[in-house]
Amino acid sequence: MTDRLTIALIYGSGRQGRFADTIAGWLEPELAGFGQYDIIRIDPAELTFTPGGLDEPSAERVESLILQADAFLIVTPEYNHAYPAALKAIIDCCFRPWHAKPIAFVSYGGVSGGLRAVEQLRLVFAELHAVAIRDTVSLPHAWTQFDPAGNPFRPGQLSGQLAMLMKRLTWWANALKAARIATRYDEVAA
Numbered sequence: 178m179t180d181r182l183t184i185a186l187i188y189g190s191g192r193q194g195r196f197a198d199t200i201a202g203w204l205e206p207e208l209a210g211f212g213q214y215d216i217i218r219i220d221p222a223e224l225t226f227t228p229g230g231l232d233e234p235s236a237e238r239v240e241s242l243i244l245q246a247d248a249f250l251i252v253t254p255e256y257n258h259a260y261p262a263a264l265k266a267i268i269d270c271c272f273r274p275w276h277a278k279p280i281a282f283v284s285y286g287g288v289s290g291g292l293r294a295v296e297q298l299r300l301v302f303a304e305l306h307a308v309a310i311r312d313t314v315s316l317p318h319a320w321t322q323f324d325p326a327g328n329p330f331r332p333g334q335l336s337g338q339l340a341m342l343m344k345r346l347t348w349w350a351n352a353l354k355a356a357r358i359a360t361r362y363d364e365v366a367a
């Protein structure tokens with residue numbers, strides 16, 4: 178199957194002054210440049226949070242975007258060796274719409290490049306019957322990797338890593354889309 182895929186780009190940080198916007202300034206044009214995806218964006222900065230998670234309108238919006246998506250690209254920093262609470266609230270807002278869909282990561286942070294956050298997310302997504310793929314584009318000491326205008330110092334290397342990740346995410350997205358169409362996932366073990 179080679180239909181156009183819908184990829185949900187999910188940001189983990191909603192912090193004011195977040196570095197996520199620098200990552201987005203590099204990543205979003207790169208994704209558009211592949212020319213083969215419809216990108217939908219889920220951004221904590223555009224959602225409303227309550228002590229219990231997303232408020233109802235935000236949760237409904239996020240659930241419908243997750244339902245539409247064939248695959249997910251999660252862009253997450255690392256906070257105290259974990260992923261941000263805002264990202265967990267987004268993940269927890271629904272269950273079935275995640276099922277049998279692939280997930281890849283772009284991570285960033287200090288020395289670990291956000292990889293400790295990613296490893297924890299793999300455990301979370303197993304519970305959601307989602308497939309976290311092996312590849313991650315990881316940016317250690319992320320703030321040293323971009324000039325003040327937001328241009329990466331090693332654009333070729335980053336683009337190469339992203340291209341590899343997107344090829345594998347696309348393979349999984351097509352395979353799982355075909356499988357979901359052939360057999361409804363929630364009927365497999367009903």
Ligand SMILES: Cc1cc2nc3c(=O)[nH]c(=O)nc-3n(C[C@H](O)[C@H](O)[C@H](O)COP(=O)(O)O)c2cc1C
Nearest residue numbers: 190192195196197254255256257258286287288289
């Ligand atoms: C509360 C907090 C905790 C952090 N903990 C870690 C950490 O454990 N490991 C790490 O590599 N970076 C850590 N950092 C650095 C962040 O990964 C880095 O500042 C990143 O740019 C944050 O993303 P954001 O600016 O998009 O929110 C932490 C930052 C914050 C704000």
